[in-house]
Amino acid sequence: MLRFALKRAVAAVLVLFAISVLVFLIFFATPGADPAARIAGRNASQETLAQVRESFGFDKPIPVQYALMMRHLFIDRDLTSFVNRGVEVIPQIKQAIPITLSLVIGAAIIWMFFGILMGVAATAGRGSAVDPLIMIIGVIGVSLPVYWLGEVVNLMTQSRLHDSLFSWVPPLGYAPLSDGVGPWASHLIMPWMTLAVLYAGIYARVLRSEMVGAMNEEYVRMARAKGISERRVLWRHAFRTSLIAIVSLFGLDFGALIGGAALLTEVVFGLQGVGKLTYDSLQNFDLPVILGCVMYAAFFVVLANFLVDLVYALLDPRVRHV
Amino acid sequence: MAIGTTEVISTPATQSTGPWRTAWRDLRRNKVAIGSIIVLIVIFAACLAAPLYASQVMHLDAFTSNLDGTFTVGGVTGPVMESSTSGLGLGVNPIGPTWLWNNFFLGADNQGRDVMSRLLYGGRNSLVIGLVSAILCCALAGLIGIVSGYFGGGLDAVLSRGLDVLWAFPVYLLAICLSVVLINQSLTIGPITLNSGSIILPILIIGVIYVPYVARPIRGQVMSLREREFVQASVGAGATDGRLLRREILPNVLPTLIVFLPLMTAINMLTESALSFLSIGVQPPDASWGTIINDGVGLLYTRPMVAIAPGVMLAITAVALNLLGDGVRDALDPKARLRGAV
Numbered sequence: 273m274l275r276f277a278l279k280r281a282v283a284a285v286l287v288l289f290a291i292s293v294l295v296f297l298i299f300f301a302t303p304g305a306d307p308a309a310r311i312a313g314r315n316a317s318q319e320t321l322a323q324v325r326e327s328f329g330f331d332k333p334i335p336v337q338y339a340l341m342m343r344h345l346f347i348d349r350d351l352t353s354f355v356n357r358g359v360e361v362i363p364q365i366k367q368a369i370p371i372t373l374s375l376v377i378g379a380a381i382i383w384m385f386f387g388i389l390m391g392v393a394a395t396a397g398r399g400s401a402v403d404p405l406i407m408i409i410g411v412i413g414v415s416l417p418v419y420w421l422g423e424v425v426n427l428m429t430q431s432r433l434h435d436s437l438f439s440w441v442p443p444l445g446y447a448p449l450s451d452g453v454g455p456w457a458s459h460l461i462m463p464w465m466t467l468a469v470l471y472a473g474i475y476a477r478v479l480r481s482e483m484v485g486a487m488n489e490e491y492v493r494m495a496r497a498k499g500i501s502e503r504r505v506l507w508r509h510a511f512r513t514s515l516i517a518i519v520s521l522f523g524l525d526f527g528a529l530i531g532g533a534a535l536l537t538e539v540v541f542g543l544q545g546v547g548k549l550t551y552d553s554l555q556n557f558d559l560p561v562i563l564g565c566v567m568y569a570a571f572f573v574v575l576a577n578f579l580v581d582l583v584y585a586l587l588d589p590r591v592r593h594v
Numbered sequence: 595m596a597i598g599t600t601e602v603i604s605t606p607a608t609q610s611t612g613p614w615r616t617a618w619r620d621l622r623r624n625k626v627a628i629g630s631i632i633v634l635i636v637i638f639a640a641c642l643a644a645p646l647y648a649s650q651v652m653h654l655d656a657f658t659s660n661l662d663g664t665f666t667v668g669g670v671t672g673p674v675m676e677s678s679t680s681g682l683g684l685g686v687n688p689i690g691p692t693w694l695w696n697n698f699f700l701g702a703d704n705q706g707r708d709v710m711s712r713l714l715y716g717g718r719n720s721l722v723i724g725l726v727s728a729i730l731c732c733a734l735a736g737l738i739g740i741v742s743g744y745f746g747g748g749l750d751a752v753l754s755r756g757l758d759v760l761w762a763f764p765v766y767l768l769a770i771c772l773s774v775v776l777i778n779q780s781l782t783i784g785p786i787t788l789n790s791g792s793i794i795l796p797i798l799i800i801g802v803i804y805v806p807y808v809a810r811p812i813r814g815q816v817m818s819l820r821e822r823e824f825v826q827a828s829v830g831a832g833a834t835d836g837r838l839l840r841r842e843i844l845p846n847v848l849p850t851l852i853v854f855l856p857l858m859t860a861i862n863m864l865t866e867s868a869l870s871f872l873s874i875g876v877q878p879p880d881a882s883w884g885t886i887i888n889d890g891v892g893l894l895y896t897r898p899m900v901a902i903a904p905g906v907m908l909a910i911t912a913v914a915l916n917l918l919g920d921g922v923r924d925a926l927d928p929k930a931r932l933r934g935a936v
Contacts, residue, residue, distance in 0.1 A: 290759040298771045411920075415912030417864055419871050420887055420905035423894055427902075431895045528764040535766055536868055551872065554770060562774060566767050573762050 276585055284578040291570040296338050299563060300330075311559050312354045320354065345567060351560045353553070361564040364549060371446050372545035374456070375463055375537065376529045383468035383475060384522070390472065391479025391514075395487065396506055406476065413473025422466045422540030429462055444542035463541040467534060471525060475518060482514035489513075516587060520580050527576020531569030617849075620925035627921025630914040637911055641717035648711040651696045656715050657879040660706035665689065665698055674698070674706040691899045700899050703889050709900050716881035717907060723797050723875075723882070724863030730801035731858055732808055732851045739812025740843060744820065744835075754813070761806040769865065772799045773874035791877040796869060800862045808854050812847055819846055849926040856922060860915035867908055883908045 308325040309316065316324075325331060329340045344351045351361040394406040429438040441462060447455040486492060487510050495505050525533075535547030542548075546565055553561035611619075621627050648656045654663070663674040676687050688702035700709040742753040760768070776795050819825055825842050833841070863883075869875035870884025878885065883904035890901025 286755075287758055287762050290755070291763060294759060294763070295771060298775055411913055411916045412909070415860065415864075415909050415916055417867055417871075417884075417887070417905055417908050419868060420901070420908065423887070423891060423901055424905070427894055427898050531764050532767055533764045536871070539872075550767070550770065554774065554872065554874065557774070559774075562770070566771060569764055569767050570762065573764055577762060 273585065277582060280578055280581045284574050287577075288570060288574045291574070292342065292567060293338065295563065295566050295570070296341060299559065300337060300341075301334060316354065324354075341563075345564065351564055353558050353561050361561050364561065365546060365564055365568055368544060368546045368549045370448070371543050372530060372532075372534060372538070372547065374446075374449070374460060375467065375534055375543060375545060376526065378457075378460055378464040379467035379471070379529075379534075379537075380522070380526060382464055383471035386468065386472040387475025388479060388518075390476035391483060392506065392511060394476065394480045395483040395510065396502075398484065403480075407480065410473040410476040410480075413469045414477070416469060418466060418470050419536040419540050421469060422463070422537055425462050425466055426540065446543050460543075463537055463543060466541075467529075467537045475521070478521060479514055479518055482517045483510045486510040486513050516584075519587075520584060523576050523580030523583070524573075527573040528569075530576075531572040532565060533569075613849075617925040621921055624921040624925065626917050627925075630918040630921070633910065633914040634918070637717065637907070637914075638721060641714050641721060644711065644714035644718055647714055648708070652708050652711050654708050654711065656707055656711035656881070658707075660702070660708075663702075663706050665692075674702050687896050688893070688900075690897050700903050701897055703886070703900050704893060709886070709903065712881045712886055713883070713903055713907065716876075716883045716886050716904060719793055719876050719880065719882040720863055720866060720884070720908070721911070723793055723800065723866045724859045727797045727801035727862045727866070728855055728858035730797065731804045731862070732854055734801065735805045735808035735854075736812055736847065736851050738805065739809040740816050740839065740847060742809070743813040743816025744839060744843060746817075750813075757806040757809055760803070761810070763803075765803045765865065766868065768803050769799050769869055770872070770874060772803075773869060791880060793876060793880070796866055796875045800865050800869075803865075804858060804861065808851070808858065812850060815847060815850060816843055819843055853919065853923045853926055856915045856919035860912040860919070863908065863915075864912060867904075 308321050308328070308330050311328065312320045312324045327340075328344070329337050332340075349360075349362045353359045353361060353364075390406050390410060394403045394410075397403045397406070426444070429441040430444070434441065440458065442455070442459050445459060447459045449456045483506075492505060492509050495509050496502075500508075530546075532547045532550055534545065535551055537543075538545040538547040539551045546568065550562060550565040552558075553565070644656075648654065654660060661675055664671050665674055672689070674689055676689060688704060688706055689698055690701040692698045692701070698708055698710070700713065703709055703712065738753055738757070742750045773795075776799070819842070825838065828838055828842050866875050866882060867884030867887065870882045871888045873885075873888065876882040876885050886904040887901050890898070890904070893900050
């Protein structure tokens, strides 16, 4: 097991390295504009450009440039925004992390609950109207653009129904957990539900297809032959084996969301998380911040992939020998 | 539909109905799938008719701003941009939906342009980008998956690691990185120059970022096909690589790729709209459903229809594509397992 973990860890570091090279190449080795001008932002003065060129070594060969960039990012951690003069990138990202975590963890609890509920209910209701009904709801959830749903939710809770049904919904934004659980949760409940709709739909669909497959397996027939109740067959046999697919999916999605895939939800609800930071820097072309956010995101996704692999190997010993 | 026209691949040695014909028959019996096809055809036709609607019904160009324009309803003429009556009375509001087919049916946007015309024009871009990038994605993924799974060895190792890296990259961030660099300037590759506003850029970007999602299952499928008896028999009979790929592997992989096509089209459309919403997809004055939603955000509380209408269109189209995808999968490959999350 330790050997397996080590092998996966080495692979994860290699993937991370490859991603950093890829990002670097996309930003600084694509034909077109001067890389120094990209870093320094639009309308930068000649002195700033010269300074950036010096500091990042843009007159040196590409491998040296890459090494210098990674040094600014990870060792010196002094990458600064040129658009907002002198604001350092890393502290900005650190500040944004708790907000993104609050959003994603809350949403994950909601979507896991509803996704599992819908998936199991659809499996149990096969042959009746329940199954297609739930699956249609799932398809609609998957098909709604999340940012649009967020805007419609805002329209209802902030404007149209704000005086009646949703008078308790606070203005857009975030309240830290240190202000108390109440304000924190009431600011986040709408973003949570909006983000959860898509994933609840996906998980319900995946879980149903896994469970329907499991229900045709021989061990389920065996369990039934032994006279075990249908409910127990459903939960203890079909659901438990199908959980593996859900767990691996969850690891990947959670990692991607923490890494900034929640961007659209954060933008729509004005939450200053990592995704919003990426978005804002995108709007004024603040490349150092974009670079920092993307690298941070890649780190979390690779970490999530690694953890999923480990959990998998713990659950299923066969994986370790591949 | 491609499904009906691909009998070329199955050899009609006996008179049995081929797998493609069986699948087509199953699909035709599937009411949900047929309903979805009809919905998609209607939306497609409406969007194709966009120039016709703008010039013949609305009599207004959908791409130039119309701040001084007027409209006439029931003999009364008024400005398209009304002065705001709420708040301090400062600023102007575009007119809201009139629900009259030939006169600002869904109202005007902040440039005084007709939202209905732009919705139809935008649909063209959304549909074209979604469909073409899905075809590109499936073709690329098919090629990579087949080559990687069939030949194995060093080539497979390189391609698989490449896919791993793309896979580990959150798709929106990858798209953002590429868009930031490419969209804001024109790109010259050899003799070809792509202008910054060209919709070819979003097509390429979206087509590439989802390749691992399709290529990975294809690679696995090809690897297991290689070990199957009918392929081994062909190898034993002395078939060349080319013949094996063409006659044994490809016909078995093609259904999977076709199953992916409507699903990827839906996902790609949603991705395109999200990128356009973030202003790194389709560039103004061109429209897509995503850019119109973006236009509508500023008017959300006063003229919500500008943002709501394109979202509803997106959702209907995506639901139809997803249901069609489910139908195609049931018809072609009852055992197919797709990675549901993208």
